[in-house]
Amino acid sequence: MLSNLRSMWIVLKHSFAKRVTVQYPEEKPKLAPRWRGRIVLTQDPDGLERCVACNLCAVACPVACIALQATEDESGRRYPEFFRINFSRCIFCGYCEEACPTYAIQLTPDFEMSEYKRQNLVYEKEDLMVNGQGKYPGYNFYRVAGLAIANKGKGEAENEAPPVDVRSLLP
């Protein structure tokens, strides 16, 4: 009986406690930098797209919401012809970001992407591309990879030795 009265008193004291509710539309919640929200495709420091269309994100995606088609430009640089994420299916698990070998696909602290039509949640490449490097500034896959592309020949990558003419070593 007394313990009941005591618990009533304790509850009553909560009249003067601070309320924990965040009044959402007026007051935005504070999101951590690693928040897994809207997915973006980032660019390397040269302003070119980082994605090399390796399909690892699409394979890692547990709900198969990523679709892309690889293609190459005339210099041999791979990029996605189209890149499509169906956000009505995406579960924001972040596996695509973990799978990405070039830091191209990244999740951002933004969750306000409601739509009245389900079809509007299918984001195309131009919706996903952002004009920036995201969480990993300075990283450029083609600058460290030994692949020759436009404006970078064999042996010009960082820490890469000049190519050796294997035939010249023949006796």
Added chain:
Amino acid sequence: MDFDVLRQLVVIAGVLVWLVMTASLNIWIERRLLALWQDRYGPNRVGLFGLGHVVADVIKISFKEDWIPPFADKAVFVLAPAIIMTTAMMSFAVVPFAPGISVIDLDVGILFFLALSSIGVYSVALAGWSSNNKYALLGGLRASAQMLAYEVFMGLSLMGVVGLAGSFSLHDIVAAQDGMWFIVPQFLGFVVFFIAGVAETHRIPFDLPEAESELVAGFHSEYSGMKFGMFFVGEYIGITLISALTVTLFFGGWHGPFLPPVVWFVLKTFFFISVFVLLRASLPRLRYDQLMAFGWKIMLPLSLVNLLVTGALILLRN
């Protein structure tokens, strides 16, 4: 039509409107207070302070499908929610809001209230039975056993007040509290009456008839739409009734300084409605055997002792 009849009609209409307003306002009060005590805000979007939620709720529940299960006993199924509404509202006929402002000043006011609350048991028992559903039947059984048990000492706890006031009429009882509220000489009676009142309205911690974790929704599992709404409103009118009677019987009714009598009565009533919500916010549900043991082994002896001592003191004083 002479003045007295007109005045009486105005009082009846006023009491009825106040009652329905309070019952629907209770929903808002309960949700806001529960939120306050759980460090939340509660409904605060529609209208001023979220008061529009009440209107929205009423509109919504009115448009819900009113479905009667094919296996139910239709006539009784329809009758049951009407009983609880009727009895709860009719009990307010004897509640005096201010000097001269009550629907009727019965000589047997308290007995009238107790009789109506006994009839109210039929509502839950019949609802549970006619639903033809195991959970509903269990809820109905629990409700009838609980309400019958707690009615016994609810009546007994009031006899001390009746003895002190020398009348069953609620008007006379309030008038007798001019000097001192009956909470002082009848503290035990108040405690017993209030606990019994919580059990009568089957509110937490005595909400076993509708214990959602065990019985879906107890006796009103099969009810939908406005029939469910009637059980809901009936419960809230019951809360208002018990609060109003607690005020009338133990807390001096309309007595109070400065403010008009009606205001005092309404203020005190809303205070006790808040106590109901506080109980809900803080206490867990009892087990059924604990409920019965508490009623018969603690509350009944307490109310008998209270009655005995009060009676002896009244005899000594005379």
